[in-house]
Amino acid sequence: MRRMKPYIHDVYPxxxxxxxxxxxxxxxxxxxxxxLDDGQTELExxxxxxxxxxxxxxxxIGRSSPGRQTNQLMISPKDVAFKGFGVDVHLYLEEEWxxxxxxxxxxxxxxxxxxxxxxxxxxxxxxxxxxxDIKQMTKLHINLVQFYDWMYRHDDLVATVDVYSDLMGKVxxxxxxxxxxxxxxxxxxxxxxxxxxxxxxxxxxxxxxxWALYGSNGKVLDFIHIFYLMNIAxxxxxxxxxxxxxxxxxxxxxxxxxxxxxxxxxxIAISKLANEDKIVRLDEHFPVLINNTxxxxxxxxxxxxxxxxxxxxxxxxxxxxxxxxxxxxxxxKPYERYHHIVQILSWAQQYGKGKPVILAAYLKPFMEKGDxxxxxxxxxxxxxxxxxxxxxGYHLLLGENKGVLTQGYxxxxxxxxxxxxxxxxxxxDFIIRYATVLYDPELRDVSMTHVDGDxxxxxxxxxxxxxxxxxxxxxxxxxxxxxxxxxxxxxxCGVSDDYWNTGKQKPTPQNxxxxxxxxxxxxxxxxxxxxxxxxxxxxxxxxxxxDRDRGKTLVLTIPHLDIWSLxxxxxxx
Numbered sequence: 001m002r003r004m005k006p007y008i009h010d011v012y013p014x015x016x017x018x019x020x021x022x023x024x025x026x027x028x029x030x031x032x033x034x035x036l037d038d039g040q041t042e043l044e045x046x047x048x049x050x051x052x053x054x055x056x057x058x059x060x061i062g063r064s065s066p067g068r069q070t071n072q073l074m075i076s077p078k079d080v081a082f083k084g085f086g087v088d089v090h091l092y093l094e095e096e097w098x099x100x101x102x103x104x105x106x107x108x109x110x111x112x113x114x115x116x117x118x119x120x121x122x123x124x125x126x127x128x129x130x131x132x133d134i135k136q137m138t139k140l141h142i143n144l145v146q147f148y149d150w151m152y153r154h155d156d157l158v159a160t161v162d163v164y165s166d167l168m169g170k171v172x173x174x175x176x177x178x179x180x181x182x183x184x185x186x187x188x189x190x191x192x193x194x195x196x197x198x199x200x201x202x203x204x205x206x207x208x209x210x211w212a213l214y215g216s217n218g219k220v221l222d223f224i225h226i227f228y229l230m231n232i233a234x235x236x237x238x239x240x241x242x243x244x245x246x247x248x249x250x251x252x253x254x255x256x257x258x259x260x261x262x263x264x265x266x267x268i269a270i271s272k273l274a275n276e277d278k279i280v281r282l283d284e285h286f287p288v289l290i291n292n293t294x295x296x297x298x299x300x301x302x303x304x305x306x307x308x309x310x311x312x313x314x315x316x317x318x319x320x321x322x323x324x325x326x327x328x329x330x331x332x333k334p335y336e337r338y339h340h341i342v343q344i345l346s347w348a349q350q351y352g353k354g355k356p357v358i359l360a361a362y363l364k365p366f367m368e369k370g371d372x373x374x375x376x377x378x379x380x381x382x383x384x385x386x387x388x389x390x391x392x393g394y395h396l397l398l399g400e401n402k403g404v405l406t407q408g409y410x411x412x413x414x415x416x417x418x419x420x421x422x423x424x425x426x427x428x429d430f431i432i433r434y435a436t437v438l439y440d441p442e443l444r445d446v447s448m449t450h451v452d453g454d455x456x457x458x459x460x461x462x463x464x465x466x467x468x469x470x471x472x473x474x475x476x477x478x479x480x481x482x483x484x485x486x487x488x489x490x491x492x493c494g495v496s497d498d499y500w501n502t503g504k505q506k507p508t509p510q511n512x513x514x515x516x517x518x519x520x521x522x523x524x525x526x527x528x529x530x531x532x533x534x535x536x537x538x539x540x541x542x543x544x545x546x547d548r549d550r551g552k553t554l555v556l557t558i559p560h561l562d563i564w565s566l567x568x569x570x571x572x573x
Contacts, residue, residue: 006041007031008101009068011089015188016116016143020109024075028089029068036064041093045073048086050436050568051527051538078107082114084435088537102535104141104433111143111190114435115326117358118142119399120180121410123150123172125163127180133400134183140398140428144305145184146192146259148410150177154199154227157245158252167201167226170411181254190256190305193249197242197260197289199227211238213269213280223263231271233285234292243293250300257305257325258297260290264311264332283315287322294323307358313344320351327352330408331361337498338387338469342477345393346445354441359388360396362405365503366414376503378420379563382427383490383507384500386564387469389431389438390477390488398424430531437486437568443479451476456518456550463513464493471498474510474561485517487567489558510561517554517569519545524570526554532562541567
């Protein structure tokens with residue numbers, strides 16, 4: 001479509017995340033159908049803290065030729081510990097309002113306060129000079145990037161030549177890897193090196209057969225008949241060997257940390273060190289390996305990131321308090337329903353005592369072909385993103401080249417369409433814009449104790465709802481703390497099942513249903529927002545305060561629900 005007036009093509013921050021008191025830059029891409037004189041076009045940039053407008057900037061567009069141009073707008077640094085901000089950019093032509101487009105950014109003192117995980121897996125020599133993958137991930141606010149299968153061998157991580165093939169036949173270039181690491185650093189991302197904790201080549205195993213793990217039948221344990229599993233116990237020489245390999249990785253390639261991968265099996269194995277059979281319970285040894293890795297690697301880098309993979313939610317109970325920075329869980333059966341996602345997050349948040357939780361929940365519907373299947377995959381992604389975010393978790397799903405993970409071998413990722421990538425960006429912008437209320441550690445979940453049955457603190461009417469994610473109902477997830485109530489509404493109406501890893505129909509929109517909330521103090525503000533409309537901009541809610549038997553009650557109408565809506569009620573303290 002040919003536009004006859006200037007148009008905002010895109011708006012995004014130039015970094016994935018900003019640190020406290022760091023300068024903030026927002027890029028605005030404009031499409032200009034004709035030449036402009038000085039001052040003919042103006043951008044008005046409004047910065048929001050939730051629903052409160054806190055700053056306004058004006059930027060005149062100078063004399064310009066037709067075509068696309070990128071304007072970089074400077075926003076004042078923010079002296080805050082952790083907060084998400086909304087950015088609404090209004091475009092004017094000779095004082096005529098033309099358009100508004102939105103994005104978001106967050107400010108933290110430390111990346112651990114909000115870790116958004118993505119992936120890179122292509123380090124072929126042909127990738128040299130290509131920065132588009134990092135730019136796309138920046139627009140998704142991804143601030144941690146796992147470099148998947150970058151290494152030469154699982155037991156010999158850093159190659160001594162530039163171009164090499166790994167045991168799966170994938171070709172990589174050390175120069176490209178170093179280039180990608182530098183690109184990540186330039187946009188505020190941490191570069192994390194994949195490194196399996198116990199995998200070795202056949203050649204390495206044959207030279208160190210006593211270092212391996214064995215089954216109770218005496219046979220060596222392997223993974224896909226390519227990787228042989230080594231004994232991670234502290235008494236095993238492999239324990240020191242793999243930590244030294246991690247150290248080389250940090251020192252020689254400037255990675256920021258290690259993604260310590262596991263395969264979920266074995267959970268119990270046999271050691272043959274010193275020609276003696278001994279039972280090894282791996283859940284007892286993982287924390288020691290994590291802690292010893294941190295002890296050595298912290299000598300190499302100031303801000304080390306360690307991430308350990310709890311495959312299938314095991315063994316979170318023993319490793320949660322180990323010296324890793326986040327709790328990372330790869331979700332597999334039998335955790336197959338939406339309420340299992342919330343259950344996993346709740347347990348991990350409790351075990352981790354405040355550590356952020358990242359779920360690697362891969363979506364196999366994106367492996368299917370055809371427009372109808374892609375639509376179902378897209379809705380599955382939107383719903384799952386809403387569920388994880390509304391529950392205070394983070395999701396590893398997206399990465400290079402609009403890539404989406406469908407299974408555990410990241411190299412075989414699928415790709416999103418341009419249109420759906422834009423839809424998911426709206427969700428990721430929304431998550432950052434409202435991070436302050438989605439990830440407030442002081443909020444406690446009252447979904448199962450304050451709604452339904454004899455619980456009258458929150459009452460929904462004129463809609464079929466569920467407090468635990470039933471199909472064909474609106475899922476109500478509610479958190480609160482003194483002075484704040486946060487209601488997430490996820491629409492599963494018209495969705496025939498509650499399995500998170502199957503394609504989904506488009507939810508049936510719900511209109512004009514009511515929510516009443518028992519109040520303990522006066523209302524300061526109420527707003528509703530959704531990533532499905534108005535690019536996530538907050539909308540003032542229409543409500544009344546009624547005096548009922550149990551006390552003052554807020555009566556609110558939810559005018560429309562597509563997939564995910566957020567209701568925020570602030571009270572006077």
